[in-house]
Amino acid sequence: MKLFLLDANYEFSKIPKIILTCKDEEGNTKTLSYEEFYPYFYVLPSEGKENQLLEKIKKVDFSKAKCKLVSLSIVEKKIGMQARKLIKVTIDDPAKLQKARDLVKNFEEVEETYEYSINFYRRFLIDKSLSPASWFEAKIEDGKLISFKPLQANFLPNLKLLAFDTEFVEVEGKEELIMISVYTPTKKYVITSYDWPEKQEYVVSVKSEKEIIRKFIEIIKKEDPDIIFTYNGDNFDFPKVREKAHEYGIKLSLGRNGKEVKFVRRGRVSAARIEGRVHIDIFVFVSHILAPFLKSEVLTLDEVANELLGEGKKDVSYEEMFEIWKSKKGLEKLAEYCLHDSYLTYRLGQFVLMQIMALASLTTTLPFDASRYTYSQLVEAYYMKKAYDDGMIIPNQPKQEEIMKRRLQPAYKGAIVIEPEKGIHSNIVVYDFMSLYPTIIVTHNISPETFNCGHEECKQKNKVPELNYHFCTKVQGFIPKHLYAIIKERKRIKAEMKKLSKESKEYEILYNMQYALKIIANATYGYFGYFGARWYRRECGASAAAFGRHYITKIVEMAKQEGFKVIYGDTDSIFVTKPGLSKEELEKFAKKFEEKVNRTLPGIIELELRGIYKSGIFVTRQKGEKGAKKRYALLGYDGKIEIRGFETVRRDWCQLAKEIQRKVLEIILSEQNVDKALNLVRETIEKIRKREVSLKDLVIYEQLTKPISQYEQIGPHVKAAQKAMGRGIPLGPGSIIPYVITKGKGSISDRAEFASFVTLEDYDPEYYINNQVVPAAARVLKALGYSEQDILSQDKQKGLTSFLK
DNA sequence: TTTGGTGTGGTCTGGA
DNA sequence: TCCAGACCACACC
Numbered sequence: 116m117k118l119f120l121l122d123a124n125y126e127f128s129k130i131p132k133i134i135l136t137c138k139d140e141e142g143n144t145k146t147l148s149y150e151e152f153y154p155y156f157y158v159l160p161s162e163g164k165e166n167q168l169l170e171k172i173k174k175v176d177f178s179k180a181k182c183k184l185v186s187l188s189i190v191e192k193k194i195g196m197q198a199r200k201l202i203k204v205t206i207d208d209p210a211k212l213q214k215a216r217d218l219v220k221n222f223e224e225v226e227e228t229y230e231y232s233i234n235f236y237r238r239f240l241i242d243k244s245l246s247p248a249s250w251f252e253a254k255i256e257d258g259k260l261i262s263f264k265p266l267q268a269n270f271l272p273n274l275k276l277l278a279f280d281t282e283f284v285e286v287e288g289k290e291e292l293i294m295i296s297v298y299t300p301t302k303k304y305v306i307t308s309y310d311w312p313e314k315q316e317y318v319v320s321v322k323s324e325k326e327i328i329r330k331f332i333e334i335i336k337k338e339d340p341d342i343i344f345t346y347n348g349d350n351f352d353f354p355k356v357r358e359k360a361h362e363y364g365i366k367l368s369l370g371r372n373g374k375e376v377k378f379v380r381r382g383r384v385s386a387a388r389i390e391g392r393v394h395i396d397i398f399v400f401v402s403h404i405l406a407p408f409l410k411s412e413v414l415t416l417d418e419v420a421n422e423l424l425g426e427g428k429k430d431v432s433y434e435e436m437f438e439i440w441k442s443k444k445g446l447e448k449l450a451e452y453c454l455h456d457s458y459l460t461y462r463l464g465q466f467v468l469m470q471i472m473a474l475a476s477l478t479t480t481l482p483f484d485a486s487r488y489t490y491s492q493l494v495e496a497y498y499m500k501k502a503y504d505d506g507m508i509i510p511n512q513p514k515q516e517e518i519m520k521r522r523l524q525p526a527y528k529g530a531i532v533i534e535p536e537k538g539i540h541s542n543i544v545v546y547d548f549m550s551l552y553p554t555i556i557v558t559h560n561i562s563p564e565t566f567n568c569g570h571e572e573c574k575q576k577n578k579v580p581e582l583n584y585h586f587c588t589k590v591q592g593f594i595p596k597h598l599y600a601i602i603k604e605r606k607r608i609k610a611e612m613k614k615l616s617k618e619s620k621e622y623e624i625l626y627n628m629q630y631a632l633k634i635i636a637n638a639t640y641g642y643f644g645y646f647g648a649r650w651y652r653r654e655c656g657a658s659a660a661a662f663g664r665h666y667i668t669k670i671v672e673m674a675k676q677e678g679f680k681v682i683y684g685d686t687d688s689i690f691v692t693k694p695g696l697s698k699e700e701l702e703k704f705a706k707k708f709e710e711k712v713n714r715t716l717p718g719i720i721e722l723e724l725r726g727i728y729k730s731g732i733f734v735t736r737q738k739g740e741k742g743a744k745k746r747y748a749l750l751g752y753d754g755k756i757e758i759r760g761f762e763t764v765r766r767d768w769c770q771l772a773k774e775i776q777r778k779v780l781e782i783i784l785s786e787q788n789v790d791k792a793l794n795l796v797r798e799t800i801e802k803i804r805k806r807e808v809s810l811k812d813l814v815i816y817e818q819l820t821k822p823i824s825q826y827e828q829i830g831p832h833v834k835a836a837q838k839a840m841g842r843g844i845p846l847g848p849g850s851i852i853p854y855v856i857t858k859g860k861g862s863i864s865d866r867a868e869f870a871s872f873v874t875l876e877d878y879d880p881e882y883y884i885n886n887q888v889v890p891a892a893a894r895v896l897k898a899l900g901y902s903e904q905d906i907l908s909q910d911k912q913k914g915l916t917s918f919l920k
Numbered sequence: 921t922t923t924g925g926t927g928t929g930g931t932c933t934g935g936a
Numbered sequence: 937t938c939c940a941g942a943c944c945a946c947a948c949c
Contacts, residue, residue: 382921491923518921529925530949551949552924641923648923656924686926686949737929745927745948760928760947767930767945817945828932828943863931886930 116255118145118263119272120247121341122393122481123236131209133239135260136371136391137253138341142273146371146391147253147260152239153185154212155205156231157192157508164224165189165200172204172219180214183207193507195564196590201229201508209235229508233499240479241503247481248472269624271472276300277340278461279331281352282453284440292324292359293440294450295331298457299338305450306330309443318450325363328356335369340392342482343369344464346416346456347398349487353387354378386487393482397463400471400486404634412766412816413851420459423466429455469623473631490638491645497635498650501597510649521646527657528581530686531664533671535733535742537898539783540682542698543749544691544705545725546712548666550602551687552640555662556655557599558718562592563643563652579658580665586658594650598639602719605632663687670712670722677708683733685745688725698752702727726751730784734898746894750784762891766851771812772887775799779895789899796892796906803880803888813878814853814870821848831856831867839869856882 118137126132133149160168169187177184185205192201206215216231233241243263245251250266282294297304303317306327310320321330335343345352353367353376360367367376371391378385387394402414411418417428431439431452439445467486475485478496488496502509513521548554555561559577568587578585586592608629615622642648644656663686670689671681679691693701709724716722731749733742746760762768763777775796782792802808817832823840826833835854836846846852853870856863858879863886866879893903 384921489922494923526925532926532948547949638923641925643924645923647921653924660925688949736927743928762929765946767947820945826944830931830944832945890930 116145116253117250117266118147118253119250120245121274122391122483123240123247124390125209125235125239127208127210130207131235133236134390135245138272138274140272142275144339144341144371144391145255147255147258149239149260152243153205153207154209154235154238155203156212156216157190157229158202158204158219158225159194159199159227159229159508160202160224161226165202168222168224169202171222171224172202175218177206177215177218180206180211180218181208182211182215191506193505196568199508227511229511232512233509237480237484240481241500244479244504246476246479247485248475269621271469271624274341274468275339276342276344276461276464276468277335277338278344278457278464279352280346280453280456280460281356282436282449283355284437290355292327292356294453295327295356296450296453296457297331297334297338298454298461299340300461302338303454303457304334305454306334307446307450309446311443311446313447315447315450317454324359325365328360328363328365328367331356332365332368339371342464342468343389343392343394344460345387345394345396345398346460346463347396348394349384349386349396349399353394354385381487386483388483395464395468395471395482395486397460397467400467401463403487403489404470404474405467410764413853416456416459416463420463424459424462426459426462428452428459469627470630473624473627474634477628477631477635490634491642491647494635494638494642495649498594498597502593505593505596507593512649513647513651518646521651521653524653527644527653527660528664529660531667531684532686532744533681533684533689534744535683535690535747536680537733537735537742539730539732539898540692541730542692542694542696542701543682543728543731544679544693544701545688545728545749546670546691546705546709546722547688547725549721549723550636551663551666551720552659553598553602553636554718554720555659555666556640557595557602558720559658559662560586560588560592560595561643561655561658562586562594563650563655565590565592565595566652566654566658579661581661582654582658584654584658594639594655598636599719601632601636605629605636608632666716666720673712673715674708677711679708683744683747690731698727728752732780732784732895732898734894737894748780748784754785756781756784762894766816768891769813769815769883769887771799771803771808771883772891774812775888776891776895779892783895783899789896789901792892792896793901793906796888799888800884800907803883806875806878806880810855810870810873810875810878813855813883815855816851816853818851819846819848829864831864834864835867835869839872842869842872844869856886858882 117140120135120137122136124134126134130150131153133152135147137145137147139145172187185207188203189200190203191198212231216228220228250268251263252266253263254261277299279295279297281292283290284293294305294307304319305317306319306321308321308323308327319330321327357367357376369376369389374390377388379388401419406414409422411422421427429452436449439449471482471486474493475482478485478493479500480496499509565587567584570589573588574585577588608625612622612625640656640659644653667684674681674689674691679693681689681691683690705724709722712722728749729752731747733747736743749757758764761776763773778795779792782788819836823833823837832852832854836852840846854867855870855873856879857866857868857873857877859866889903889906893906
């Protein structure tokens, strides 16, 4: 029977039992169990002490750890490059693995213990090569999985998806659950504790809060979804609803087996797990994985849905909601709004589901886990599985003390950024290395165990530039081996994609597969230097960076030799010009240079011609006359402008200043009309003075990165947050604080107010002119020789205008 | 618990 | 009151 693995778990009564939730090809749910698998850990004996230690462990009273010893064996495994004999200790109860390990770890013959903190179901998936979110051919007897083998298949089974959302309102100092909306493609519900005649057909009116929860449980059971999407369900909807349920003595039994929602602690945060179904909290996935690619200022459902789906929330504020509920007038609007949230959550769920499935399948983790992992966890999960397959011991996670030590290490030297030639340039050729760090790691065999291998030969053949390090050339390293596999697989998939229509389902699946591969490949370099990493080795990160500097420097030299003028470069890219050539000539010339360079680059390192731009602007730094790095704008031949680093792309500048700066850049690059730009800025200044601007364009967003008490310096956003908290708004580390600078006395911080408490009358025009709009515009105009004064002074402007005309 | 280093710029703070 | 340096956030790659 062909099955698709969705979720896994285990039970323990006398023996451990793995429970697998699967879907078959018809979309039926199959719950299987597997019984011949036991938890274990490894003990590394000091050299030659294997048998001595084995005898000692035999005599250990494992009942002290409330478990039984199942078996002991001596196995050979690789630790780094070395083959070592280890004792495999197998016990019966997965929950007691750490306790059992504690009973033996302090024996004098023990050098180290390994693999004692791996989730039991993860252990099972890894050891049996059973990948979640993938198909396998299964032999089943009596609901028990007897044997199976993985299948290659690029499609998803028919999954029942559902999203829900809750609404709470504070009544007399107590939070009241007033609505739960549920969205599926075929059925919509809004459950609420009030009845009114004009209600929509999807509104289910019940008598009380308690009944809302009852009805909700009933609906989930009836709809029987495979996947439940929420937006912030881990930290809001599920904990809140469960708390309410418990108040009324109801169990929040949403699991397929009737089990209650469980909260799995993972460090500081917890995740809501529903057995037999996959709860995906989209907010967690977005904030961990998608956020770096989003422009959204805040990761609210509204903003994220807007950016990813082009569809925003219905505009109902909390105050409005409160009013409607209190007065019971306009409840249809409230119901519609609530349902719309579920709808958006559902749509976002559709959007991210394939990505999550691809990541889960690639890293052999459950969709539940993969959707909550950070970059480092995904990378680590991928290599953990590969380590098992290679007969390697999985390195331990660093202990608290080790983490502290690692964090205190000073930063190593990173990439080169070339100081730009300020001003406007035309016909700019941009080259960049394709996945520079991953290809360096593979080409130079950079891995923790190949580091400084000791072979004289490798010291010569594979020395790291500038550093007294080298990497082995005789044995392929663990990380390079699997990183290379990722790069090759991604290339293969991309080639495959070209044969397909972009609208096809298969294309979408392949797209998500290559995206998952890209995530793992790109995060591997940073992972080497991450303090929490199992495969931690700063020298590997430092070496990859050193090779990177070496190659970019080499390309710069070659470009100069070729007659190019190098105007900018950052890490893996160079921007060059060659005056006096037509566009066509330049294209040809640029292409030839790319080919020439690639003939000299070793291994899989490759330079790519990213494109030729019509023009581009580089500005000066605020202090001094130097060209500013990481801030530029390019105008393509298609008329599109790419803006990097400028205030326009930063969230800690108000929308108005950003918009004006963008327009100034556009005018300067596309029309070369300084005059028009100056006028635009001046008109805007007038509007600010006359309060003819929208308040939301004046809001500045900044994140609280730590508890308020830990701030040494109280900046505007901290002050605004303090004041807002005084008014009962819950804020903490991670919160993004929207604030407006108001007029009055004191420092800027003193005058920063939480945005929702500010009206149009309150804002300080002078601040927005002098500290927002003018500096943002001047940043661009200064590169052309205009100062803030030129912008502000009317007289000079007039003269200038007539002169230019 | 947060993949890494490089870089810009605003605001605060405390000493001259 | 002025200013340098520290702190802080956010961008680039």
